[in-house]
Amino acid sequence: MDESLLNLLDMSQREYELYRSLLTLGPASIRDIASHAGINRGTTYETLKQMQAKGVVSYLPKGKRRFFAAEEPERLLQKAEERRLMLNGLIGKLKSDIIPELYHLKPEFSAGNVRFYEGDDGIEFVLKDILNTVSRQADKSYAVFSSKAIRHHLYRPFPNFTKQRVQRQIQVRVIAIGEGGEDAQYSERKWIPTQGEVDASYIAIYPPKVAMISLAAANYPVAVVMDSEEIAMAQQIIFNTLWRLL
Incomplete structure (x- = not known):
């Protein structure tokens, strides 16, 4: 089973292999389970105790011995549903109480409101932050200043950005x-004509944030993200004014 699914079910790969062995064998002794799974008896016993605590394994005494049995596979779905309900409750608590309380601890503006990123991984993070931030807002729109020189490098780490x-x-x-720039759905474009070379630059205005991306030596991308409602709104006013004039 995929490791990410096992994590959601709070099961390790070893536990899953033992669970499969138990389904195949039916109620079985530790010796038989260990032999079938190819795991030593001590590890098998300790793992089975953990699985019993998680509710996916039970045991029945037969004389002086314990025979372990797997709960029905439906139990895995029940565990997933329990985890989903728990996560939904946690998400609700985060939204209603914890996140607002943590935001109250932040000063109006500090050095922590300015973040620096570099390299393709850093630029990919910034581009994803733009999409994630805007998608949570009622007005799903943002504004960009972009020069021709940066367009070839900007989406290199995130080619599916526009999609x-x-x-x-x-x-x-x-x-x-x-000049230049691609046409795509949900986009409008206006141009400022230039003569000669223009430095590579990209400014995204997505209140309450502004991201500025440029290229250092050898086309190495660097970015600064400012989380400030005041700065973002000032940049938005400049953009809107220039947009109307073009």
Whole structure:
């Protein structure tokens, strides 16, 4: 079974192999279970006790010996449902109480509101942050200043960015500095003509954040993300004013 599924079920790979052996054997002794699973008896016994505590294994005494048996496979689905209900409750608690309380601990603005990222992994994180932040808002839109020189490098670590943006029905308005740029759904574009070379730059305005991406030496991408409602709104006003004039 996939490891991620096992984690959700709170089972290890060893526990899953023992569970499969128990289903095959039916009620069986520790010796027979260990032999069938290819695991030593001491480890088998300790693991079976853990599985019993999790409710996927039970035992019945036969004389002086214990015979272990697997609960029905339906029990795994029940465990998944229990985990889902628990997570739903936790998510609700996070939204209603914990997250608002933690935000109250933050100052209005601090050095922690400015984050630096670099390399392809860093840029991918910033691009995903744009999609995730905007998708949670009622107005699913953001604005971008983008120069021609950066476009070839920007989506290199995240080639499906535009596809995911369209799937989430996120609208973007782009003021392109220099010619070019691709057409896509849920996007509008206007241009500022330029003469000669323009430095690589990309500014995304997605209140309460502003992300600024540029290229360092050898086309190495770097980014700064500011989490500030005031700065984001000021940038939004500048963008909207220029958008109307173009």
